[in-house]
Amino acid sequence: MFQGHPYHSLQVPSDEPFKLKPSPGKGWGAFATRRIERGSIIFTEKPLFVIRKPHTEITEGYVWAAFQQLSPSEKEQFLCLRDNGSRSFTYMEEAFAENSFAISRDNSLRSQGTSIHGLFLLHSRFNHSCIPNSKIPNTDQEIITSFATQDIAAGHEITFCYNTDFECRLRHERHQALRFVCDCKACLIDTQFQQLSDMRRTLIRGLQYLTLGVDLNGQKQQMVSPIIFDPYLKKAAETFQIPLSARLIYNLFIIVLLEEEGLPKNNFISEALLQALLGDSERILCEELCSMRFTT
Numbered sequence: 622m623f624q625g626h627p628y629h630s631l632q633v634p635s636d637e638p639f640k641l642k643p644s645p646g647k648g649w650g651a652f653a654t655r656r657i658e659r660g661s662i663i664f665t666e667k668p669l670f671v672i673r674k675p676h677t678e679i680t681e682g683y684v685w686a687a688f689q690q691l692s693p694s695e696k697e698q699f700l701c702l703r704d705n706g707s708r709s710f711t712y713m714e715e716a717f718a719e720n721s722f723a724i725s726r727d728n729s730l731r732s733q734g735t736s737i738h739g740l741f742l743l744h745s746r747f748n749h750s751c752i753p754n755s756k757i758p759n760t761d762q763e764i765i766t767s768f769a770t771q772d773i774a775a776g777h778e779i780t781f782c783y784n785t786d787f788e789c790r791l792r793h794e795r796h797q798a799l800r801f802v803c804d805c806k807a808c809l810i811d812t813q814f815q816q817l818s819d820m821r822r823t824l825i826r827g828l829q830y831l832t833l834g835v836d837l838n839g840q841k842q843q844m845v846s847p848i849i850f851d852p853y854l855k856k857a858a859e860t861f862q863i864p865l866s867a868r869l870i871y872n873l874f875i876i877v878l879l880e881e882e883g884l885p886k887n888n889f890i891s892e893a894l895l896q897a898l899l900g901d902s903e904r905i906l907c908e909e910l911c912s913m914r915f916t917t
């Protein structure tokens with residue numbers, strides 16, 4: 622069924638640690654061909670082409686103009702891209718939106734805080750997970766690099782998170798933003814892990830509010846269904862009246878919750894912070910609280 626698939630024309634250099642193949646229910650994806658250590662670089666990629674426009678201004682005309690500049694083999698590679706590995710795109714604009722990443726800020730757009738966008742043939746084959754094992758950080762160059770956030774065993778799919786604030790978003794909010802139904806461990810409905818995942822992500826959002834005084838959109842929350850119910854605590858957070866020591870503890874809780882969720886920031890740092898900032902009895906209590914409430 623997949624033998625004549627157009628993605629066979631997408632060349633992954635032989636020394637890279639992954640290959641492309643079908644990923645059940647998700648079209649195609651990237652799979653590790655050898656073990657990839659946490660923290661190591663997976664792949665660095667140059668864009669096929671770049672459009673120096675803010676996301677909202679990229680029209681069919683701009684993509685067509687950029688396409689005209691490509692060599693015949695590059696044109697072929699762009700045209701082979703599929704929506705979820707099967708259906709061809711109707712518009713070039715759609716193909717660009719689905720397979721591009723925001724990259725370095727263009728000088729003329731810098732004042733507007735807007736990025737330019739590059740089309741990346743291979744990194745855009747990586748599927749999404751709400752508990753990913755890789756990350757593609759923002760860059761100030763026109764290349765993008767992925768690195769492993771977890772150890773990835775040979776044969777396992779390499780995934781990254783398509784959105785930046787998903788660690789604070791519930792399953793249904795994530796799916797609304799993605800416009801597809803993710804099937805990762807945090808999204809598998811009616812599982813204990815999924816229910817705990819929603820609880821953890823709500824708690825992380827609340828703890829972040831207490832620490833930063835604003836919600837994910839950078840705004841104070843309205844009183845209708847606030848994330849922090851206690852109006853005094855909410856006011857204290859918004860006016861930065863919460864003591865530094867308390868904010869440190871909230872941050873530690875965030876780190877522990879992220880680790881429980883499978884989204885470790887850095888085990889070493891959280892371990893060190895726990896050791897450094899809490900006494901033995903508080904640390905044990907903290908660990909017990911976390912395992913009591915969040916073990917699956």
Ligand SMILES: C[S@@+](CC[C@H](N)C(=O)[O-])C[C@H]1O[C@@H](n2cnc3c(N)ncnc32)[C@H](O)[C@@H]1O
Nearest residue numbers: 647648649705706745746747748749802803804
């Ligand atoms: C940029 S493409 C990723 C590569 C794509 N699978 C392919 O075959 O070319 C993004 C699309 O892949 C699919 N996809 C990615 N992650 C997924 C996931 N976790 N669950 C289901 N579908 C996913 C969705 O259809 C999404 O619109």
